[in-house]
Amino acid sequence: MKITNARVIVCSPGRNFVTLKIETDEGLTGIGDATLNGRELSVVSYLTDHVIPCLIGRDAHQIEDIWQYLYKGAYWRRGPVTMSAIAAVDTALWDIKAKAANLPLYQLLGGRSRSGVMVYGHANGKDIAHTVDEVLRYKEMGYKAIRAQSGVPGLEAVYGVGKGNMFYEPADGNLPSEHDWSSEKYLLHAPKLFDAVRQAVGPDIHLLHDVHHRLTPIEAGRLGKSLEPFHLFWMEDATPAENQDAFRLIRQHTTTPLAVGEIFNTIWDCKDLIQNQLIDYIRTTIVHAGGLTHLRRIADFASLYQVRTGCHGATDLSPVCMGTALHFDTWVPNFGVQEYMRHTELTDEVFPHSYSFKDGYMHCGETIGHGVEINEELAAKYPYQRAYLPVNRLQHDGTLVNW
Ligand SMILES: O=C(O)C(=O)C[C@H](O)[C@H](O)CO
Numbered sequence: 262m263k264i265t266n267a268r269v270i271v272c273s274p275g276r277n278f279v280t281l282k283i284e285t286d287e288g289l290t291g292i293g294d295a296t297l298n299g300r301e302l303s304v305v306s307y308l309t310d311h312v313i314p315c316l317i318g319r320d321a322h323q324i325e326d327i328w329q330y331l332y333k334g335a336y337w338r339r340g341p342v343t344m345s346a347i348a349a350v351d352t353a354l355w356d357i358k359a360k361a362a363n364l365p366l367y368q369l370l371g372g373r374s375r376s377g378v379m380v381y382g383h384a385n386g387k388d389i390a391h392t393v394d395e396v397l398r399y400k401e402m403g404y405k406a407i408r409a410q411s412g413v414p415g416l417e418a419v420y421g422v423g424k425g426n427m428f429y430e431p432a433d434g435n436l437p438s439e440h441d442w443s444s445e446k447y448l449l450h451a452p453k454l455f456d457a458v459r460q461a462v463g464p465d466i467h468l469l470h471d472v473h474h475r476l477t478p479i480e481a482g483r484l485g486k487s488l489e490p491f492h493l494f495w496m497e498d499a500t501p502a503e504n505q506d507a508f509r510l511i512r513q514h515t516t517t518p519l520a521v522g523e524i525f526n527t528i529w530d531c532k533d534l535i536q537n538q539l540i541d542y543i544r545t546t547i548v549h550a551g552g553l554t555h556l557r558r559i560a561d562f563a564s565l566y567q568v569r570t571g572c573h574g575a576t577d578l579s580p581v582c583m584g585t586a587l588h589f590d591t592w593v594p595n596f597g598v599q600e601y602m603r604h605t606e607l608t609d610e611v612f613p614h615s616y617s618f619k620d621g622y623m624h625c626g627e628t629i630g631h632g633v634e635i636n637e638e639l640a641a642k643y644p645y646q647r648a649y650l651p652v653n654r655l656q657h658d659g660t661l662v663n664w
C-alpha cells in the first residue's frame with residue numbers, strides 16, 4: 262500500500278491544532294496530531310517542507326522503517342519539533358494499518374488489558390473554597406481521580422487556575438502574557454489546599470497536583486513531605502527535569518509519588534529517571550514523544566522498573582492524540598492513569614471521535630483505526646491564530662522563571 266499524498270491541516274476552533282493527513286493508493290487515509298502549543302507553525306513547516314516529500318511512494322505498512330528513516334535519517338535528532346512531526350506520521354500510519362486490518366487500533370497493540378481507562382479531571386479554583394467545590398463537582402460527575410489547583414493568596418495569575426469552569430486554556434495573546442511567582446507563598450498555601458480538599462472529598466478519591474516545573478529540588482522535597490498526610494496519587498513536574506538527577510534529591514525527602522515527562526520527547530529524556538527509580542509515573546504521550554511506536558518503547562522500558570504511565574492530556578493535544586492515547590492506555594500493561602481535560606464542543610465537532618467518558622473511565626470505542634476523524638470543511642472555517650503560552654516572573658524582582 263503506497264503513500265500517494267500527505268498534507269497538513271491547521272485550524273483553530275477555539276485553539277490551534279495541527280493535523281497531518283496521509284492518503285494511500287488503496288483509498289485508506291489516516292490522521293495524526295502534530296500540535297506543539299505556541300510553536301505550531303514550526304511543525305507545519307517541518308512536515309510540509311522536509312518530511313512529506315520523503316513519504317510519497319513509501320509502503321504505508323512499514324511504520325517502523327519510516328520511523329527510523331525520519332529519526333535517524335534527519336541526522337538532527339530529538340527535540341519537540343522533530344518528534345511531534347514524527348509522531349504525526351506514526352499516528353497516521355497506525356490509523357491506516359488498523360483500518361487495513363479492519364480492527365480498532367488497540368487490537369494491533371496486543372488487545373485489551375482493562376475494561377476502561379481511568380482518567381483524572383481538573384478541578385481549578387480561584388481559592389481553596391472554590392477548589393473544594395470544584396473537586397466535589399468532579400466527584401459528582403463520576404471521576405475517581407481529580408487534579409486540584411488553586412489560586413495562591415498574594416499572586417495574581419497562577420498556572421492551572423481557569424478562566425471558565427470546564428475549560429482551562431493557558432495559551433492566549435498576540436504576545437505571551439506574564440504571570441508572577443513566589444515559591445514561598447505557594448509552599449505555604451499548597452498543604453492548606455490539600456488538607457481542605459482531602460477532608461471534603463474523603464479517602465477514596467485519587468488526588469493529583471501539578472507543580473508545573475516551579476520548585477528547586479529541595480523545595481520540591483519539602484512540598485512532597487508536607488503533602489504526605491493527604492496521600493496524593495502524584496505530585497507532577499515538581500522541578501524541571503533537564504537534570505534528571507535532581508529527582509534523587511526529592512526522593513530522599515518524600516514518599517509522595519512523583520510524575521514527570523509531558524515535555525519529554527524521547528526515551529533519552531527519562532532513561533535515568535526510570536532506571537534509577539526516581540519517578541513513579543511517566544507522562545510522555547503520543548504527539549510529543551514520537552508517536553505510538555516510540556511511546557510503546559518508553560512504556561516497556563518503564564515497566565521493568567514498575568514505573569506506570571500517566572499520559573499528558575491537556576486541551577492543546579488534539580482529539581486525535583487523545584483518541585490514540587486511549588488505544589495505547591487500553592493496551593499498555595503498566596497503565597497508571599490518563600489526563601482528561603475536555604475539549605470544547607466546537608473542537609469535538611471539528612474532530613468527530615468514537616471515544617467516550619462514563620463514571621470516571623474513558624473508552625476508546627470499537628471503531629476501526631484510532632477512531633478520530635477531521636471535518637475538513639468545518640476546520641477551514643477556523644484559521645490559525647497566533648497564540649503563546651505565558652511566561653513567569655518572580656514577584657519580588659521580575660526575574661524570569663519557569664512557567
Ligand atoms: O496538563 C498538564 O499537566 C499541563 O501541564 C498542561 C501544559 O501546561 C500544557 O499542555 C502546555 O501546553
Ligand SMILES: [Mg+2]
Nearest residue numbers: 471497498523
Ligand atoms: Mg503538567
